[in-house]
Every structure is written in C-alpha cells, then in structure tokens.
Amino acid sequence: MAHVSLRGLTRIAGGKRIVDDFSLEVPHGACQALLGPSGCGKTTILRLLAGFETLDAGEIRFDDDIVARPGRQLEPEERRVGMVFQSYALWPHLDVAGNVDYALRVRKVARAERAARVAEALEIVGLPGFAERKVQSLSGGQRQRVALARCLAMRPRLVLLDEPLANLDAHLRETMIDAFRTFHAASGATMIYVTHDQAEAMALADRIAVMDSGRLRQVDSPVRLYDAPADAMVARFIGQGQLVPVDIIAPAGEGRARVRVFGHEMVLRCSGPMRRGQATACLRPDAIAIASPAEGAQGSLAGGIAAHIRDVRFEGASRQVRIAPEAAPQTLLTLRTREPVPAAGTLVKVTVDDGWILPQGAEQEAETAPVSQAQAAE
Amino acid sequence: MSIGQAGIGGALRRRYPGIGAETLILAALGLYVVVLCVWPLARLLATIFADGATEGISFLMETWSGRAAQRATWNTLEASFLATVLSVLLGGAMALIVALTDLRYKALLVFLLLLPLLIPPQISALAWLAMIGPQSPLWLIPGLEALRPARNPLLGRDGIVLVMGLEHAPMVFLAVRAALRSLPADLIDAARAAGSRPLGALARVILPLMLPAITAGAALAFVSAIGNFGVPALLGIPGRYPMLSTLIYQRLSGFGPGALPEVAALALILAGMAVIGIVIQTAILRSRSAATDRVGGMHAGFSLGRWFWPMTLFVWALMLLIAVMPLVSLAASALVPSVGMRLTWETLTFDNLIYVVTGLGSAQRAFVNSLFLAGAAAAITVSVCAPLAWLMVARRSRVAQWLNIAADAPYVLPGIVLSIAVILVLLPPLPIIGISLYNTIWILLFAYLARFLALALRPVVAAMAQLDRAGEEAAQMAGARPFFRLRTIVLPLLAPALGAGAILVFLGAFSELTVSALLWSRGSETVGVVIFSLYDEGNSTAAAAVSVWVLLIILALAFLVSLLGRRLPEGVLPWRM
Numbered sequence: 001m002a003h004v005s006l007r008g009l010t011r012i013a014g015g016k017r018i019v020d021d022f023s024l025e026v027p028h029g030a031c032q033a034l035l036g037p038s039g040c041g042k043t044t045i046l047r048l049l050a051g052f053e054t055l056d057a058g059e060i061r062f063d064d065d066i067v068a069r070p071g072r073q074l075e076p077e078e079r080r081v082g083m084v085f086q087s088y089a090l091w092p093h094l095d096v097a098g099n100v101d102y103a104l105r106v107r108k109v110a111r112a113e114r115a116a117r118v119a120e121a122l123e124i125v126g127l128p129g130f131a132e133r134k135v136q137s138l139s140g141g142q143r144q145r146v147a148l149a150r151c152l153a154m155r156p157r158l159v160l161l162d163e164p165l166a167n168l169d170a171h172l173r174e175t176m177i178d179a180f181r182t183f184h185a186a187s188g189a190t191m192i193y194v195t196h197d198q199a200e201a202m203a204l205a206d207r208i209a210v211m212d213s214g215r216l217r218q219v220d221s222p223v224r225l226y227d228a229p230a231d232a233m234v235a236r237f238i239g240q241g242q243l244v245p246v247d248i249i250a251p252a253g254e255g256r257a258r259v260r261v262f263g264h265e266m267v268l269r270c271s272g273p274m275r276r277g278q279a280t281a282c283l284r285p286d287a288i289a290i291a292s293p294a295e296g297a298q299g300s301l302a303g304g305i306a307a308h309i310r311d312v313r314f315e316g317a318s319r320q321v322r323i324a325p326e327a328a329p330q331t332l333l334t335l336r337t338r339e340p341v342p343a344a345g346t347l348v349k350v351t352v353d354d355g356w357i358l359p360q361g362a363e364q365e366a367e368t369a370p371v372s373q374a375q376a377a378e
Numbered sequence: 379m380s381i382g383q384a385g386i387g388g389a390l391r392r393r394y395p396g397i398g399a400e401t402l403i404l405a406a407l408g409l410y411v412v413v414l415c416v417w418p419l420a421r422l423l424a425t426i427f428a429d430g431a432t433e434g435i436s437f438l439m440e441t442w443s444g445r446a447a448q449r450a451t452w453n454t455l456e457a458s459f460l461a462t463v464l465s466v467l468l469g470g471a472m473a474l475i476v477a478l479t480d481l482r483y484k485a486l487l488v489f490l491l492l493l494p495l496l497i498p499p500q501i502s503a504l505a506w507l508a509m510i511g512p513q514s515p516l517w518l519i520p521g522l523e524a525l526r527p528a529r530n531p532l533l534g535r536d537g538i539v540l541v542m543g544l545e546h547a548p549m550v551f552l553a554v555r556a557a558l559r560s561l562p563a564d565l566i567d568a569a570r571a572a573g574s575r576p577l578g579a580l581a582r583v584i585l586p587l588m589l590p591a592i593t594a595g596a597a598l599a600f601v602s603a604i605g606n607f608g609v610p611a612l613l614g615i616p617g618r619y620p621m622l623s624t625l626i627y628q629r630l631s632g633f634g635p636g637a638l639p640e641v642a643a644l645a646l647i648l649a650g651m652a653v654i655g656i657v658i659q660t661a662i663l664r665s666r667s668a669a670t671d672r673v674g675g676m677h678a679g680f681s682l683g684r685w686f687w688p689m690t691l692f693v694w695a696l697m698l699l700i701a702v703m704p705l706v707s708l709a710a711s712a713l714v715p716s717v718g719m720r721l722t723w724e725t726l727t728f729d730n731l732i733y734v735v736t737g738l739g740s741a742q743r744a745f746v747n748s749l750f751l752a753g754a755a756a757a758i759t760v761s762v763c764a765p766l767a768w769l770m771v772a773r774r775s776r777v778a779q780w781l782n783i784a785a786d787a788p789y790v791l792p793g794i795v796l797s798i799a800v801i802l803v804l805l806p807p808l809p810i811i812g813i814s815l816y817n818t819i820w821i822l823l824f825a826y827l828a829r830f831l832a833l834a835l836r837p838v839v840a841a842m843a844q845l846d847r848a849g850e851e852a853a854q855m856a857g858a859r860p861f862f863r864l865r866t867i868v869l870p871l872l873a874p875a876l877g878a879g880a881i882l883v884f885l886g887a888f889s890e891l892t893v894s895a896l897l898w899s900r901g902s903e904t905v906g907v908v909i910f911s912l913y914d915e916g917n918s919t920a921a922a923a924v925s926v927w928v929l930l931i932i933l934a935l936a937f938l939v940s941l942l943g944r945r946l947p948e949g950v951l952p953w954r955m
Binding site: 050051052075076077078079080081082083085086087089090091092093102103105106107150154156 | 846848849851852853854855856857858859862866867870871
C-alpha cells in the first residue's frame with residue numbers, strides 16, 4: 001500500500017512532449033483510472049511508474065521515497081510494483097504455479113510458504129486447483145486471472161494494470177470486473193490502471209483522471225466527471241457530451257444559473273457564481289427530450305426549443321435522433337429517446353432536463369470545435 | 379513495508395549494482411568480438427597500408443598487375459558471374475514454381491532444393507565428379523553408354539560454373555520465396571481481375587515486384603561464388619583454371635609465410651569484390667522494405683491444369699538429376715574396392731567406409747579433430763550469442779548492436795580472406811603468453827569462432843526479437859535482477875533457437891574447408907581438409923568414403939534440427955518449409 005504522488009512528470013520523445021507537466025496524487029489503497037484517447041500519454045505514465053521509461057522532468061514518490069527523478073531512478077525490479085500487462089505476459093515455459101510464485105523465488109521464500117501463497121492467490125482469483133496447469137491450456141479470462149494471482153502473490157505496494165479489460169468479450173468483462181474488485185480488496189494495494197474506454201474506467205475506478213495530449217484535464221469521481229466536466233475536452237470525451245453556446249442571464253440560486261439556449265430560457269447547473277454573458281454548456285443526449293406534440297402545438301416559448309428533426313437512427317433499446325435548432329440550423333444536437341419519433345424534417349419542440357455550464361475560461365476550445373463534431377469524441 | 383528506512387538517497391543509489399553487471403557482460407562480449415572478428419581483419423588492412431595509403435595502393439596495384447593474379451581475378455569474375463546466372467535461373471524459377479503453383483509434395487521439393495546449404499562445396503564437387511566421370515553409374519543406363527566421356531568434363535570452368543551455380547541457387551531461392559511470401563495475394567488477384575492470364579500477371583506484376591529480391595539473392599550468390607574454395611580447388615586446380623581463392627591457397631602453401639604480404643594483397647582484392655556485392659545486396663534489401671506493405675494473405679497458387687503432369691515430371695526429373703543422382707554416385711564410388719571400378723553386386727564392398735574410420739590415421743584424426751572443433755565452436759558461440767542478443771534486443775544496447783555488425787564481417791567475407799587475417803595475427807607469438815598458435819589446433823578453433831559467430835547470432839537475435847518484451851518486464855516487476863531474469867526467463871524461452879544456432883555452427887564447422895585449408899597442420903587435420911588431400915593424392919575412393927560419413931552425420935543433425943524446428947519461431951531456420 002502506498003500513497004503515490006506524481007509531480008510535474010514530463011517525458012519527451014522524438015521532440016514531442018508525450019507527458020507534459022502531469023501531476024496527480026493517488027491516496028493509499030485507491031483505485032485510480034487514467035482515461036484518455038489513444039496517444040494521450042497514459043501508457044507512458046504507467047511505464048514511468050513501473051520504471052521502464054525515464055523522466056525528463058518532475059518526480060515520482062511512493063510514500064516518502066523518491067523513486068524517479070530526471071537522471072536518477074530506481075530500477076523496475078527495486079520498486080515492488082506489480083503489473084498486469086495487456087498481453088498478460090505469462091511465461092509459457094512455466095506452469096501456473098511457476099508463474100505465480102516467480103517473485104517469491106526471486107526473494108528466496110521457502111518452498112512450503114511459496115506453495116501456500118500460490119494456493120491462496122489462486123483461491124482469491126477464482127482458480128483453485130490450477131497450480132499444475134500449463135499456461136497454454138488456459139482461456140483468455142483464466143490467463144488474466146493467473147496474471148492477477150501473480151501480482152497478488154508478490155504483495156506489491158502498487159499495482160499497475162494496462163487496459164485490463166480490452167482483450168475480453170462482453171460477458172467475460174462482467175465477471176472480470178468482479179475479479180478485479182475481489183483482487184483490490186484482497187491485496188489492499190493502491191491500483192492504477194489505464195484505459196481508453198470510459199465504461200471500463202467507470203466500472204472499476206473510484207477516481208478517474210482524464211488525460212489529453214500528455215496533460216491532465218480533470219481528476220474526479222466518475223459521477224462528478226459525468227455531471228460536472230471541467231472543460232470542453234472532458235465534456236466531449238465522457239458520456240457523449242455536446243457543447244452549446246449559452247447566454248447567462250442571471251444566477252438562480254446556489255450552483256445554478258438562468259441561461260438562454262437557442263433563444264429559449266432555462267436553468268442549468270454551474271459551479272459557483274457566473275458572470276453574465278457568453279458561456280458554454282454541456283448537454284447529454286439523455287437529458288434532451290422531444291416534447292409531446294400536444295405541448296408543441298401550443299407554440300408557446302415554454303414548450304421548448306424549436307428544432308427540425310434531421311435524422312433518426314434505430315439502436316434497439318433506444319433511438320438516436322439528430323435535430324437542428326431553428327435558431328442555429330447549422331448546429332446538430334443528438335438526443336436519445338425510447339418513444340416513436342416524427343419523420344425527418346418535422347418541426348418539434350425540444351426540452352432540456354439537465355445541463356452543466358462549463359467554468360468560464362474553459363470554453364475557448366469549444367468555440368473552435370463545432371457542436372456537430374461532438375459525436376466524433378465517442 | 380517500505381524501502382523508506384534506507385532514506386531517499388539509499389533508494390536511489392540501488393540503481394547502480396544492476397547497471398554494473400550489465401556493463402561487465404557487455405565489456406566481456408565486446409572483448410570477445412573485437413579479438414575474434416575485428417582484430418584479424420584490421421591487421422590485414424594494416425599489413426597492406428602499414429606505410430600509408432599511397433604505398434598500400436601501389437603495392438595492391440603491383441600485386442594485381444602480375445599475370446597470374448590478373449588471370450585469377452578475371453577467372454573469378456567470369457566463373458562467379460556465370461554461376462550466379464545459373465543460380466538465379468534455377469533458384470528464381472523454383473521459387474516461383476513452389477510459391478505460385480499447385481504442385482504437390484512441396485516440402486520434399488524444398489528440402490531437396492535446399493540440400494546444397496547442408497552439403498559442403500568440396501563434397502558437392504566430388505559428387506558431381508563421380509556422377510559425370512567415366513565411372514559414373516549414369517553411363518550404365520541403356521542408351522547413354524555412347525555418351526560416356528574419356529576425361530572428366532567437369533574439370534575446368536564449366537564444371538565450376540555448374541557446381542557453384544547449383545550450390546548457391548538456394549540463396550536466390552530463399553530470397554525470392556521470402557519476397558513472394560510477403561507479396562499480398564490481392565496484387566495478383568487484381569491483375570487477374572483486370573484481365574491478365576496467370577502468365578501475364580507473372581510478367582507484368584509478379585516479376586517486376588520480385589526484381590529487388592532476385593537482385594539481392596543474386597548479389598548474395600555472387601559473393602558466395604567469389605569466396606568459394608571447395609569447388610575451384612577440386613575442379614579448377616586439376617582443370618588449370620585458377621581463381622583468386624585457389625591462387626592464394628597455392629601461393630601460401632607453396633611459398634610458406636614468406637608469401638604473406640602478397641597473399642594478403644590478393645585477399646584484400648577478393649574482400650573488396652565481396653564488399654561491393656554485399657553493399658549492393660544491403661542497399662537493395664533496405665530500399666525494398668519500404669516498397670510493399672504486407673497486407674492480406676499469401677496467394678494460394680495458380681492451378682497448373684493440363685500442365686500439371688508435364689511440370690511435375692520436369693521438376694522431379696530435374697531434382698533427381700541435380701540433388702539425388704550426385705549423392706548416389708558419390709556413395710557408389712565409395713562402395714567399390716578402388717578407383718575406376720564399376721559398382722556391381724560382385725564389387726560392392728563396405729571396406730572403404732570401414733577403413734577410413736579404423737585404418738586411415740589422418741582420417742581418424744580428422745574425425746576426432748572436427749568433432750571436437752565443431753562441438754567446441756558450437757558451445758562457445760552459443761554461450762556468447764545468448765547474452766549478446768539479449769543486450770542487443772531486450773536492453774537495446776547500442777554497443778551490442780555494433781558488435782552484431784562486427785560479427786557479420788568474418789562470416790560474409792570470403793573464408794580465405796579470414797584465414798589469411800587469422801594467420802597474420804596468430805603467426806607471431808601471442809602477447810603475454812609468448813607462444814604462437816600457428817601450427818596448432820587452436821588456430822582453427824579461433825578461426826571457426828570468428829567465422830561462425832554470425833551464423834548462430836542471426837537465429838538467436840531473430841528469436842529474441844520475437845519474444846514478448848512484456849515477459850521480461852513482468853519478471854522485472856517481480857523483482858528479478860538481470861542475471862536472474864536471463865537464467866529463468868530469457869534462456870528457457872530462447873532455448874530452441876540456441877539449440878538451432880548450435881547445430882548450425884556445428885554443421886558449418888564440421889566439414890569446413892575454406893578456412894581450414896590454410897590453417898591446418900599435421901595432427902590437426904579436419905575432415906574437410908582430409909577429403910581434399912585424399913582427392914588431391916588421387917585416392918577418390920577414400921575421399922568419397924570420408925564424404926559419405928560426413929553426409930550421414932550432417933543429414934542426421936539436420937533431421938534433429940528439423941524436429942526442433944517445430945518449436946522454433948519463424949525465420950530461425952533457413953530451410954524451414
């Protein structure tokens with residue numbers, strides 16, 4: 001168990017800042033996800049933590065020990081960090097027990113204790129009695145469990161996981177998520193894992209750090225990340241958020257503000273007091289709804305935003321509808337509904353149940369990225 | 379629980395012991411490669427250019443202006459060029475046939491085609507002499523009696539071209555087949571879809587794309603031809619067709635160490651020719667890697683249709699003629715009581731085979747020496763290869779990568795050049811110990827270690843590169859230090875490749891002639907040398923008998939390594955089907 005602190009990590013390769021001034025504190029026993037699109041530098045941070053890459057600036061501390069700083073660093077074998085590789089990296093020439101007790105043989109643990117710890121680790125990951133098996137005879141999910149057991153047996157203070165669910169099919173993911181939870185509880189180690197899949201991050205982590213282009217964008221609980229993204233990148237990357245320009249009219253109580261969106265007034269959530277004037281709001285597809293035709297027929301402003309239905313995509317459980325507000329016909333908004341939808345081209349009224357105004361000053365990027373591209377971040 | 383007790387400085391300082399061990403291994407390997415591979419070749423250059431560049435060049439020109447040297451140079455170029463043409467035709471055509479048609483029993487076909495890689499050149503020459511010579515069983519076939527020649531027609535240029543051409547055809551074959559394997563089937567299918575018949579697709583799409591591979595294979599075959607010693611020695615010396623390798627051999631064995639400066643100059647000319655060929659080959663291979671990107675599978679092969687049986691008949695008849703018949707003839711010539719007799723049920727005898735291993739002193743010594751030398755060379759080379767490949771691939775050591783390049787030099791340069799270089803460094807007494815290794819068996823071991831390091835290093839590096847890097851990283855995470863990782867993770871995973879490397883070195887060293895011809899001495903004969911001298915003395919029957927033993931050992935080992943082959947990663951064995 002360790003408190004891991006990353007301070008100003010910078011890694012430059014090929015003239016590019018792969019990781020750029022990245023700071024993060026991971027408390028004892030936390031399960032921290034590093035989430036970001038591919039190429040954002042999250043895997044590099046994992047390898048910096050493991051000791052396979054060297055720092056160009058900043059420092060890494062486990063509790064009070066400095067494990068890496070530019071020019072001097074602890075070798076990977078000195079760090080007591082466990083890692084579950086994306087390829088699992090099980091050694092094919094050893095059986096399951098040989099894989100699991102390797103770290104113990106390194107430390108010259110007595111044979112009897114090794115056997116006991118192997119049995120214990122295999123029990124925890126749900127593979128009792130697999131000690132004598134050949135690695136090649138195992139399925140993908142079983143291999144990952146062996147990789148977890150190998151980690152568990154070495155009793156690391158920190159466990160790193162590289163895209164732990166990426167190679168598994170949907171059904172296996174569910175059972176492996178349970179396995180990871182058991183593993184986390186049993187080891188008590190601090191866990192850090194990287195993924196590009198937000199569902200994977202939210203399923204496992206109690207804290208998520210969103211990264212982009214080598215930089216940290218936001219660290220928060222999964223719920224906060226979804227409800228209150230700190231900037232445009234996070235808003236778009238998480239939960240298919242779409243950014244719309246809003247006009248702040250007046251504060252409306254604690255953490256709320258009255259705004260005008262596409263000519264329609266409504267109250268949205270925000271952080272603290274906001275200045276009057278231009279801002280950007282994040283609207284989730286599930287928070288937008290088509291008002292029933294009866295309401296729409298009133299033609300009153302209270303009915304919602306007037307918009308044309310552009311197209312409808314049937315997705316099984318729901319329909320994904322794209323609409324173009326009358327006030328801004330070039331803009332496309334996506335909403336999700338389970339109700340039947342009028343034909344494309346119909347003029348409807350749209351209501352917004354919930355939305356989050358991005359902190360002012362974080363919206364510059366939003367202006368350069370039109371809303372219609374919001375889907376690209378899926 | 380934490381390593382914090384040692385303090386921050388203590389934790390950081392632990393980095394250094396690991397680095398130290400690696401540096402130590404690297405230094406030892408560096409010394410090994412420099413002494414074996416760099417020192418002799420540097421000494422060869424230094425011998426010529428000791429008095430400066432201008433003097434060196436004028437000495438080279440002076441040596442080269444001699445009539446014998448000019449003739450040998452010209453002959454070398456001529457025979458090597460013609461042999462290369464034959465290699466390209468045979469190797470290229472067979473690669474196309476094997477890769478692109480629905481011919482059957484391809485595995486056996488490929489094995490027969492690649493057989494020359496296993497059989498040392500002097501044995502091939504001997505086998506062809508036995509097949510075409512006046513005593514060949516070939517002339518017993520009804521209808522062919524009239525063709526029986528009085529004198530062996532292989533002695534001289536044409537024989538050299540034929541045998542060297544067949545000997546080096548596998549190199550072109552392997553180069554072209556590798557390129558055909560990485561040729562996306564879509565390209566061929568697209569040509570067919572555009573309306574090309576198979577032959578049209580061959581001419582307009584496949585052959586143009588194969589051109590770099592063919593040229594690279596040809597360059598390799600050419601470099602091997604100019605460095606070949608076994609074939610010119612057996613066919614060219616009696617046939618009065620001197621080549622550079624045989625001229626160097628004859629000068630040095632005729633005049634002794636006094637001729638060293640002159641033969642060093644000749645060796646340098648030969649090395650220069652080889653370097654040109656290697657540069658061409660490397661340049662082509664480099665430019666090719668960017669040319670086609672490997673997408674999609676390999677082409678399944680064209681159906682031969684009504685040409686199936688004619689093609690089958692032709693290919694197998696050709697294989698029978700060039701791969702099987704010579705060896706059968708060689709065996710036949712070892713099974714008769716004396717030279718010139720025909721093999722019948724009455725004359726059949728195993729006396730020669732028994733005699734060479736029980737009664738003939740030089741041959742017995744040769745078997746013992748060659749087994750020892752090949753075994754020692756294989757064991758030592760492999761134990762050097764493992765850490766070198768590990769440092770090079772897994773630890774990405776720049777120095778190790780340079781050592782890998784240096785190790786290539788003694789292997790790709792003509793063997794006769796290496797032997798001159800080795801004589802130059804080992805003739806004077808060694809520093810510190812004060813004794814000379816010349817005229818001992820150790821000079822042979824030295825030369826073999828230099829010559830065959832690359833032979834084992836290549837498969838081991840290829841296998842190392844295919845290991846999942848995460849495997850070793852996982853061991854690092856578990857706390858294993860370099861030596862422990864090497865022993866428990868890297869070596870076990872590398873074991874099949876190391877085994878294959880050891881057998882390749884053993885095969886190469888066991889019947890080596892080119893390097894040994896100038897380095898052997900009485901008491902340290904090798905089997906390659908003994909076959910050559912027995913033939914030189916006119917005792918072809920005994921030479922054939924020794925060759926048969928050598929072939930048996932070689933084929934048994936090749937069989938062994940093929941069994942191992944199933945557990946090997948791709949690209950480790952050259953003759954893998």
